[in-house]
Structure formats: C-alpha cells, structure tokens
Amino acid sequence: MMEKCQLAANELETLGVLNYQSVENVLSSLEMTTVSRTIVTDNGGRLIYDSSATDTMQSGFAVLPEIIQALHGNDIFTWQYHNRQMQSKTAVPVYSYGQLAGCVYMMEQDPNQGILISSLQSNILTITIALEIAVVAFSLLFSTVYSGRLRKITTSMRTVREGDYSHTVDMTGHDELRALSDDFNDLIHRLQRSENKRRQFVSDASHELKTPLASIKLLSDSILQNEMDPDTIKEFVGDIGNEAERLNRMSQKLLNLAKTEDETPISCEITYILPTVEKICRILSTLALDQQVSIQVHALQDSTILIQEDDLSQVIMNLVENGIKYNKPGGTVEITLERDRDFALITVSDTGVGIPEESLEHIFERFYRVDKARSRSTGGSGLGLSIVKNMVERNRGTITAESTPGAGTKFIVSFPVFDMEDGENDQ
Numbered sequence: 001m002m003e004k005c006q007l008a009a010n011e012l013e014t015l016g017v018l019n020y021q022s023v024e025n026v027l028s029s030l031e032m033t034t035v036s037r038t039i040v041t042d043n044g045g046r047l048i049y050d051s052s053a054t055d056t057m058q059s060g061f062a063v064l065p066e067i068i069q070a071l072h073g074n075d076i077f078t079w080q081y082h083n084r085q086m087q088s089k090t091a092v093p094v095y096s097y098g099q100l101a102g103c104v105y106m107m108e109q110d111p112n113q114g115i116l117i118s119s120l121q122s123n124i125l126t127i128t129i130a131l132e133i134a135v136v137a138f139s140l141l142f143s144t145v146y147s148g149r150l151r152k153i154t155t156s157m158r159t160v161r162e163g164d165y166s167h168t169v170d171m172t173g174h175d176e177l178r179a180l181s182d183d184f185n186d187l188i189h190r191l192q193r194s195e196n197k198r199r200q201f202v203s204d205a206s207h208e209l210k211t212p213l214a215s216i217k218l219l220s221d222s223i224l225q226n227e228m229d230p231d232t233i234k235e236f237v238g239d240i241g242n243e244a245e246r247l248n249r250m251s252q253k254l255l256n257l258a259k260t261e262d263e264t265p266i267s268c269e270i271t272y273i274l275p276t277v278e279k280i281c282r283i284l285s286t287l288a289l290d291q292q293v294s295i296q297v298h299a300l301q302d303s304t305i306l307i308q309e310d311d312l313s314q315v316i317m318n319l320v321e322n323g324i325k326y327n328k329p330g331g332t333v334e335i336t337l338e339r340d341r342d343f344a345l346i347t348v349s350d351t352g353v354g355i356p357e358e359s360l361e362h363i364f365e366r367f368y369r370v371d372k373a374r375s376r377s378t379g380g381s382g383l384g385l386s387i388v389k390n391m392v393e394r395n396r397g398t399i400t401a402e403s404t405p406g407a408g409t410k411f412i413v414s415f416p417v418f419d420m421e422d423g424e425n426d427q
C-alpha cells in the first residue's frame with residue numbers, strides 16, 4: 001500500500017505542475033485496482049483530485065488527518081479494523097524541485113483480512129468463555145473439596161475439645177491440610193499420653209496414700225474404743241506421728257515426681273560432677289554413720305556435663321541414700337567418676353542386701369518396693385528411683401542397675417560430656 005502511494009508520488013513529482021487532468025492521467029496509468037479512494041492535494045491542502053467525492057471536501061480542502069501529517073513532510077500509514085473491514089490509509093508528500101508541492105492519499109479496504117480478524121476475534125471469545133467456565137467450575141470443585149477437608153479438621157478439634165482424646169483426623173493428600181492434620185494428630189497423641197500418665201499417677205498415688213491413712217484411722221480408733229494405759233496410748237500416738245511423717249514424705253516425693261514428668265524444657269548449666277558428689281556425701285555422712293556404712297569417692301576422671309544442677313544433686317542423693325539404707329552394718333557405698341569416650345559415668349555401688357533378678361526390671365517403676373516391710377521401716381515410698389530415672393532421662397542421660405542378691409547393687413548413670421573447649425556436647 002505504502003509502495004503504491006510512494007510510486008504515485010514519484011510519478012506526480014515528474015509533472016512539475018499539479019492539476020486535475022495531469023494527475024488523473026498519471027494515476028490512470030498506474031495499477032490501482034485494490035485502492036478504494038485516492039486524493040491528491042496541493043501544498044496548502046486544496047483538493048486537486050479525489051477518486052470519489054465525499055463530504056470530507058470542505059470548501060475545496062481535504063481535512064483528513066493523514067493528509068495534514070503528509071503536508072508536514074511525513075510518510076503516514078494507519079490501519080484500523082472497523083465494521084468487519086480492515087481499512088488501511090497512506091499519505092506521502094509530493095515534492096517538485098525540492099519544494100513541497102502537495103500530497104497523495106490512498107485508502108484501501110481489505111475484506112479478506114477483515115474476515116480473518118473477525119474469525120480470530122470470535123475464536124478468542126469462544127476460548128475466553130470456555131476458560132472462564134472451566135475456572136469457575138474448577139474453583140467451585142476445589143472450594144467444595146477443600147472446605148470439606150477443612151470441616152473434617154474442625155469437627156475433630158471439636159470432638160477432642162469435648163474430651164475424646166482418642167479421636168484423630170484421617171486426611172489424605174500432600175498439602176498444607178495434610179500437614180495440619182499430622183500436627184493435630186501428633187498433638188492428640190501427646191495429650192493422650194499425658195492424660196494416661198495423669199490417670200495412672202492419680203490412681204497410683206491414691207492407692208499408696210490409702211495405706212498410711214488407713215493405719216492412722218485404725219490407730220486412732222483403737223485409742224478411742226479401747227481402755228488403754230497412758231504408755232500404750234503414747235506408743236499409738238507415736239505410731240500415728242510416724243505414719244503422718246511418712247505421708248508427708250510421700251506427698252513431697254509425689255510433687256517431685258510430678259515435676260519431673262512435666263514436659264516443659266528445663267534450664268541446664270555446665271557442671272562438674274565431683275563437687276556435687278562431695279556435697280551429697282557431706283549431707284549424708286550422719287545417716288551413713290548411723291547405719292555404720294562408709295562412703296568412698298573415687299574420682300578417676302571428673303567431667304563437665306550440661307545438666308540442671310538440682311537434678312544432678314537429687315540423682316546422686318537418691319542413689320547414695322538407697323546405698324546406705326539397703327546396706328548392712330560395716331558395709332560401704334562407693335561412688336566412682338570416670339569417662340568412657342564421650343560419656344561421663346557415675347557409678348554408685350554398695351555392699352548391701354542386693355535386689356533379686358526378677359525385681360531388677362521393676363525398680364524404676366513408681367511405688368515399686370522389693371521388700372515392702374524393710375522399705376517401710378527405712379521410710380521408703382518406692383518413688384525415689386522413678387524420680388531418678390525421669391531426671392536422668394530429661395538431661396539426656398541413661399541409668400542401668402546390676403545386682404547380686406546378698407552381695408550388693410550397682411547403679412551406672414551416664415551423661416554426654418560437655419567439653420568446654422569445643423563449646424558443645426560431644427554426643
């Protein structure tokens with residue numbers, strides 16, 4: 001189109017003077033079959049030739065925007081799609097001896113391109129509508145499935161809130177809802193565990209507290225119902241006092257045990273073991289003297305460990321106290337500190353009564369006592385070793401027991417060493 005216009009302008013430039021006749025002669029000699037309108041103006045925009053007279057002719061001037069642009073010396077090409085027609089317009093200036101003499105304007109209507117564009121438009125419209133329907137349908141489907149799965153979780157939460165800790169969510173898939181359900185189930189299992197522990201604890205505790213309470217009731221009933229001399233009454237009241245004392249000790253230990261079963265994180269510090277061992281030996285020296293038992297410490301190698309110092313004291317205290325309590329007059333309790341690769345070992349061994357093999361696996365259970373009568377006479381509650389085990393384990397340690405009945409018992413506690421030069425646990 002632009003070439004045709006340019007060609008016409010070149011031919012017109014050879015004329016020198018532009019007038020209707022000469023212009024028509026030039027244009028009719030050119031092949032212009034597809035051009036639907038041709039206009040030629042002089043350099044002032046005055047109409048010289050118009051292949052179809054239209055109302056754009058105003059007082060002999062052509063005021064089309066393309067013509068105005070061309071008379072400013074520009075080559076213009078515009079196109080537009082209108083009424084299912086592709087319409088392109090071209091205007092180029094015509095020069096004569098280097099001076100602007102006028103311009104040529106051509107307009108072409110291309111119905112084929114128009115049909116192509118309109119079919120393209122209708123295709124795009126169809127595709128857009130199809131896509132929109134698909135998006136809406138998919139969103140509806142997705143939100144229905146998603147909200148159904150979400151409802152599953154909220155229903156489970158409500159069930160658990162009402163106290164059914166055995167309820168879990170069964171969720172398929174690999175998305176956030178699945179992750180949320182897994183976390184929820186995890187939480188439920190923890191709740192279940194702690195609820196079971198709580199129930200077990202309450203039933204164990206009430207069972208154990210019943211015995212001294214029943215003794216107190218029996219003793220006081222005996223005093224009230226029987227004629228007794230003052231000495232017997234004094235003896236009975238003394239027994240009541242002992243049972244009350246036992247109850248007191250037991251409730252204290254129960255509190256301790258409850259604390260160790262609490263799963264909240266503890267604050268640890270870097271601690272040498274030997275100073276704590278020496279402190280416990282000083283505290284228990286009177287008890288050892290009473291029981292005619294000697295305490296010996298063998299610090300083959302002291303180590304630093306990361307632990308809550310109160311826990312370390314309590315662990316050593318319970319083990320050494322048991323070593324004294326379940327010993328024989330003239331016996332010994334030995335505490336040995338050594339190191340096995342990255343572990344600090346604390347061994348507490350005694351030359352006492354020992355523990356029968358069948359009881360050894362139960363001694364860390366709550367309220368378990370091998371010899372109930374002996375344990376009662378020594379003030380035992382069967383809680384000490386379960387407290388020890390909880391404390392050792394919450395400080396990332398382990399505890400084992402070995403025993404030969406009649407010859408003695410050995411407890412081995414192991415904690416990961418914390419080397420201060422490395423600044424971290426060796427484990």
Ligand code: ADP
Pocket residue numbers: 318322323326350352353354355363368369370371375379380381382383384385386409
């Ligand atoms: P208790 O308060 O009864 O001592 P523990 O939990 O400390 O409770 O111990 C549980 C039981 O294990 C004791 O009753 C005792 O029978 C036995 N036991 C613990 N330590 C020793 C030991 N060093 N020698 C012999 N028996 C022991």
